[in-house]
Amino acid sequence: MADPDEHPTDLPECPSVQGEGLLPAELRAWMVMLAATGAVERRLHAVVKERLDVSHDEFLVLCLLAEQPGGVRMTRIAELLSRPxxxxxYQIACLQHAGLVTRRSVCGDKRGVEVDLTDKARRLLEEASGQLAETVARELTRFMGPAQCEAMRALMPDVAEEQPAE
Known part of the structure; x- marks a missing residue:
């Protein structure tokens, strides 16, 4: 397994970035995105555990709920996160036990359950969001080349202009 502290310039360039293989540009781009998001997720695991004391999967649930004021149905969360x-x-029960989410029945639907963030979860996410965003930006710029970083800046303006020196 590769050392996560190794800078990408110390490693051979990913073949999919070179554009000399059989894959069309869309598939090459997809492979670069998968690799970069994998690097982000590996780094986020530790930061999320330290700052929020939840698992990475539980963190994804919290992020989804943070973007949906008023709560989200459990079936929709499962669909959006591709979770059984x-x-x-089980994850919602853990988050509820930690005081981070509430569950309530959906009016008019006996089987429907809606989940929402608590004020505690909103406060914790707000306090941790700066460090989490920095982690994402740093890992993307560590892994992606200049052209990919330029494209990513259209989505995330805080992705660094230059590759960090390490």
Whole structure:
């Protein structure tokens, strides 16, 4: 397994970045995105555990709820995060036990359950969001080349202009 502290310039360039293989540009771009998001996720695991004391999967649930004021149905969360409903039920129970989410029945639907963030979760996310955003930006710029960083800046303006020196 590769050393996560190794700078990408110390490693051979990813073949999919070179554009000399059989894959069309869309598939090359997809492979670069997968690799970069994998690097971000590996770094986020530790930061999320330290700052929020939840698992990475639980963090994804919190992020989804943070963007949906008023709550989200459990079936929709499972769909958006591609999670089995039974696994999501366990994660929601853990988050509820930690005081980070609430569950309530959906009016008019006996089986429907809606989940929402608590004020505690909103406060924790707000306090941790700066460090989490820095982690994302730093890992993307560590992994992606200049052309990919330029494209990413259209989505995330805070992605650094230059590759960090390490």
């Amino acid at each position: 409903k039974t696994r999501l039920t």
